[in-house]
Amino acid sequence: MTLTEDPPTATTDAPYVAPGQPGSIVEVRPRYDNFIGGTWVAPVKGQYMTNVSPVTGQVFCEVARSTAEDVDLALDAAHAAREAWGETSLTERAAVLNAVADAIDANREMLAVAETWENGKPVRETLAADIPLAADHFRYFAGATRSLEGRTTEIDRDTVAYHFHEPLGVVGQIIPFNFPLLMAAWKIAPALAAGNCTVVKPASPTPWSILKLAEVIGDLVPPGVLNIVTGPGGEIGKALATSPRIAKIGFTGETTTGRLIMQYAAENLIPSTVELGGKSPNIFFADVMDEDDEFLDKAIEGLVLYAFNKGEVCTCPSRALIHESIYDRFMERCLDRIARIRQGNPLDPATMIGPQVSTQQIEKIASYVDIGLQEGAECLIGGSRAHMEGDLEGGYYFEPTVLKGHNEMRVFQEEIFGPVLAVTTFTDEADALRIANDTLYGLGAGVWTRNGNVAYRMGRAIQAGRVWTNCYHLYPAGAAFGGYKISGVGRENHQMMLEHYSQTKNLLVSYSTAPLGFF
Amino acid sequence: MDAATVPAGDPPAGPTTEPATGPPAAPPTDRVGAEPGVVASPEALEAIADLVGRRGPVLFFQSGGCCDGSLPICFEDGEFVIGGHDVLLGRVGGCPYYIDHRQYAVWKHTQLILGVGEGDPEGFSLPAGPGRHFVITSRVLGADPDRG
Numbered sequence: 001m002t003l004t005e006d007p008p009t010a011t012t013d014a015p016y017v018a019p020g021q022p023g024s025i026v027e028v029r030p031r032y033d034n035f036i037g038g039t040w041v042a043p044v045k046g047q048y049m050t051n052v053s054p055v056t057g058q059v060f061c062e063v064a065r066s067t068a069e070d071v072d073l074a075l076d077a078a079h080a081a082r083e084a085w086g087e088t089s090l091t092e093r094a095a096v097l098n099a100v101a102d103a104i105d106a107n108r109e110m111l112a113v114a115e116t117w118e119n120g121k122p123v124r125e126t127l128a129a130d131i132p133l134a135a136d137h138f139r140y141f142a143g144a145t146r147s148l149e150g151r152t153t154e155i156d157r158d159t160v161a162y163h164f165h166e167p168l169g170v171v172g173q174i175i176p177f178n179f180p181l182l183m184a185a186w187k188i189a190p191a192l193a194a195g196n197c198t199v200v201k202p203a204s205p206t207p208w209s210i211l212k213l214a215e216v217i218g219d220l221v222p223p224g225v226l227n228i229v230t231g232p233g234g235e236i237g238k239a240l241a242t243s244p245r246i247a248k249i250g251f252t253g254e255t256t257t258g259r260l261i262m263q264y265a266a267e268n269l270i271p272s273t274v275e276l277g278g279k280s281p282n283i284f285f286a287d288v289m290d291e292d293d294e295f296l297d298k299a300i301e302g303l304v305l306y307a308f309n310k311g312e313v314c315t316c317p318s319r320a321l322i323h324e325s326i327y328d329r330f331m332e333r334c335l336d337r338i339a340r341i342r343q344g345n346p347l348d349p350a351t352m353i354g355p356q357v358s359t360q361q362i363e364k365i366a367s368y369v370d371i372g373l374q375e376g377a378e379c380l381i382g383g384s385r386a387h388m389e390g391d392l393e394g395g396y397y398f399e400p401t402v403l404k405g406h407n408e409m410r411v412f413q414e415e416i417f418g419p420v421l422a423v424t425t426f427t428d429e430a431d432a433l434r435i436a437n438d439t440l441y442g443l444g445a446g447v448w449t450r451n452g453n454v455a456y457r458m459g460r461a462i463q464a465g466r467v468w469t470n471c472y473h474l475y476p477a478g479a480a481f482g483g484y485k486i487s488g489v490g491r492e493n494h495q496m497m498l499e500h501y502s503q504t505k506n507l508l509v510s511y512s513t514a515p516l517g518f519f
Numbered sequence: 520m521d522a523a524t525v526p527a528g529d530p531p532a533g534p535t536t537e538p539a540t541g542p543p544a545a546p547p548t549d550r551v552g553a554e555p556g557v558v559a560s561p562e563a564l565e566a567i568a569d570l571v572g573r574r575g576p577v578l579f580f581q582s583g584g585c586c587d588g589s590l591p592i593c594f595e596d597g598e599f600v601i602g603g604h605d606v607l608l609g610r611v612g613g614c615p616y617y618i619d620h621r622q623y624a625v626w627k628h629t630q631l632i633l634g635v636g637e638g639d640p641e642g643f644s645l646p647a648g649p650g651r652h653f654v655i656t657s658r659v660l661g662a663d664p665d666r667g
Contacts, residue, residue: 049639176586177641203586204641234643254588255619256580256599257643263600277585314585359638363654364589371629371657410657413625415588440621441584486621487584 010127010349011109018053018347019117020060026114026212031062034070034230035214037077038223044069049231051208054120054355055346057394063207066231068239071199074227075245078170078197081224086167086195088222090146097142097193099220104135107216111209113347115181118209120355120396121309122346133475134185137493140477141193144495158512165502167195168247172240174233174261175210176252177203177357178312178417182475184210187250190497192225199227199246201237203253205358233257244268248501251275252314255486262489273490273500275314275482277415278443281436282306282317282472283426283458285449289326295470296333299448302472303334303421307341307353307400311419312361314487315444317472319412321435324425331380331423338381341400345392355395356418362396365418368411369401377405377422407435415441429454437463442484446472465491542601546609547623554660556608557616559633566635566647567612577645579611579653581618581631587642591616591633591653594645629657 010016020028031048033040043064050059064070085093104111111134112126121130153161173187180202191198202210207230214228229236241249241264250273251261258274265272288299306317322330346354356362362385369383382401387393401420403411412422426432436445436458445464449455459467465482468474475481475493482491490500546556557579559567570577576596582588592599596614606623608616611633618626633655640652647653 178586204639232639234640234645237643253584253586253642254582254590255584255622256582256592257587258584260599260643275585277583277588312586358641360587360590360636360641360652360654363636367654367656368589371659374657374659408625410626410629415584417586417588440625486619 010123013349015345015348016113016116016123018055019114024113025110026117028061032064032208032211032230034064034066034074035211035218035226035228036070036074037080037227038218038221041070041073043067043231044073052358053117054357054396055117056391057396060117061208063211063230066229066236068236070229070231071236071239071243074199074229075170075243077224077227078199079245081197081222082167082169085192085197085222085225086169088195093193093195094142094146096221097138097189100217101135101138101142103216103220104131104138104213108132108135111181111212111216114212115209116346116354118206119177119180119357120346121312122351122354124349124351125309127349129475130179130182133477134182137182137185137477138189141189141498145193145498148495148498155508158510160509160511162507162509164505164507165194165498166505168501168503170197170199170246171248171250171501172243172246173198173200173250174237174241174253175200175202176314177206178309178314180206180209181213183252184213186492188226190492191250191501192221194498194501196247196501197225197227199229199240201229201231201233201240204231204233238264241265242267246270248272258488271500273488273492275443275488275490275492276486277314278316278441278464278483278487279319279413279415279439280315280317280441280444280446280464281319281321281439281462282446283321283432283436283448284323284326284330285429285432285447285451285454286323286325287450288448289330290450295450298470300330300333300337302446302448304337304341305472306421307338307419308473310353310356310398312357312417313473314415315466315473316415316417317444317446318416318421319407319439320421320423321426321432322423323432324427327425335381335402338400338402343386343397343399344388353400353419355392355397357396359396361417362398365398365416365420368414368416368418368420369403372403372405372409372411372422375405375409375411377403377409377411380404380423382419407438413439429458433458433461437461440485441487443482443487444468541603542617543603543605543607546607547627554630556627557611557631557633558609559611560635562635563633563647563653564612566651566653567614569648570645571612571614574645577614579614579616579633581608581616581622581626581655583619583622587644589655590642590644591631591655592642592644593647593653629659631655631657
């Protein structure tokens with residue numbers, strides 16, 4: 001997930017001080033309101049909900065428990081800003097997005113620590129990936145929107161069809177909990193770049209870090225262009241998605257809510273983009289072990305990347321398919337690497353895996369390990385909740401786990417959203433492809449081989465929207481991301497997003513003075 | 520297995536063999552033994568009775584995929600449109616429990632046990648009482664029922 005040769009790292013070897021504590025670089029207010037119309041607005045009904053850090057399991061602030069009335073206020077603000085923002089020149093719009101990116105970079109360490117405290121992901125990841133990628137995303141769309149050209153068609157000598165991209169207006173965007181800031185950037189940047197105003201609902205378990213982002217960038221974006229409303233999904237997510245005052249709804253989450261979102265969109269006849277998860281195969285051909293070299297080392301890390309962001313990634317490489325001839329030797333190396341994963345306080349730059357985001361997630365992960373064992377899977381490592389000492393005792397930690405079995409087991413078919421790898425073997429290329437595609441999902445996949453022909457054939461034949469080839473978990477702006485099969489509808493992360501957040505205006509112009517002659 | 524079909528020799532469950540004209544009316548008949556596809560703990564039954572008493576009929580849909588996936592999602596009846604290809608897994612506390620037919624094809628050798636956990640629901644589900652949410656655990660059919 002690195003961006004550069006030398007990804008930015010921590011400026012300290014010691015653990016960061018927990019946000020809100022003396023000496024921390026992150027200030028925490030006791031209570032946060034909604035960000036609406038460029039200012040902080042208390043929820044209409046005056047209700048707040050507690051926000052817990054998964055690092056300790058302790059409440060550290062309150063955020064607005066909003067209702068439909070608050071969504072309406074945000075939509076009022078967005079509609080008030082819509083016309084002016086839509087008419088803002090590309091020069092100015094891009095300048096705003098670049099200023100946002102610069103502000104994120106300038107506050108990288110603060111935002112990284114806040115994101116870690118909010119979600120539990122290790123600070124080494126937020127420093128090197130989440131926050132720099134979020135900034136880069138705004139920069140990418142600042143450039144992309146300026147380079148997007150409308151098309152002109154000469155219908156005949158005197159008739160010209162002009163095609164302009166026009167903003168949709170006001171859009172609704174629902175953000176998942178696994179990358180609270182990066183997924184927000186993925187959605188907000190293209191919407192704003194295309195000239196839309198947005199109302200954003202962060203995920204219920206992670207409402208706070210995006211409010212810290214609003215503190216950083218709130219003054220840089222014209223009032224009403226970006227609005228953030230926190231609260232329960234069933235209440236304000238529904239109020240937003242069903243509102244006749246949005247022109248599009250973007251959602252990342254699970255399949256049932258994805259269906260619900262599309263159903264709501266159908267009621268209002270508006271488009272939707274839904275990204276709904278996966279069960280990504282990560283395929284290791286025998287030739288990865290032809291040499292004991294840097295590439296083999298990279299491939300081993302490629303398998304262990306299932307533990308990246310504690311497995312809470314919709315593209316988690318959660319099914320490893322390993323050629324039977326190398327299985328024992330390769331897994332021995334991988335298990336050794338997994339055994340050396342440092343689990344603990346994610347604010348410590350040396351920590352590689354932190355806590356899951358919530359108790360619900362950890363319950364679910366445990367129930368999957370249980371069903372896997374019932375189905376006859378063999379637990380190669382981990383398998384239990386990890387118990388921590390001291391302040392971390394109440395946090396939601398789960399051991400990096402590997403289950404060996406076969407592809408018909410539910411642990412091979414369902415997204416566990418935790419650090420649980422299901423591993424199996426294949427006999428040849430056709431078998432690898434069959435297993436890879438034997439899934440409901442089609443979001444990501446990984447192929448590891450020294451043979452370019454095999455890599456190309458597999459990459460084209462795997463039914464997934466993204467096939468990482470000799471790499472995994474890279475998310476650069478400019479590479480389209482989205483699902484085949486039931487993994488979703490639409491793409492993110494690419495200039496084509498601007499089309500998804502625009503509508504086409506065709507001017508059909510006659511430069512002839514001659515009448516048609518019909519009447 | 521192609522995502523759009525169920526495996527050869529494995530006919531679609533129950534009413535999904537009929538043309539899709541509306542929600543299925545009966546649970547599938549291709550299950551291991553005669554065990555129900557879903558059962559509920561006493562706590563879950565109590566929460567359902569309370570929900571139904573306060574808000575009227577509810578239904579459950581088994582989710583999959585990202586984030587809150589693989590959790591049961593509880594809706595007020597009518598909130599979520601059930602399609603003709605969804606499978607009625609069973610009833611809990613008198614309320615229907617549905618699953619996507621493709622997901623059913625890979626889950627049907629197991630039984631779901633609906634329970635209640637601490638904490639508000641994270642997604643669009645109705646809560647199982649204040650500060651609580653519905654959860655599932657699973658049991659492989661034919662396996663020791665004391666497990667799971």
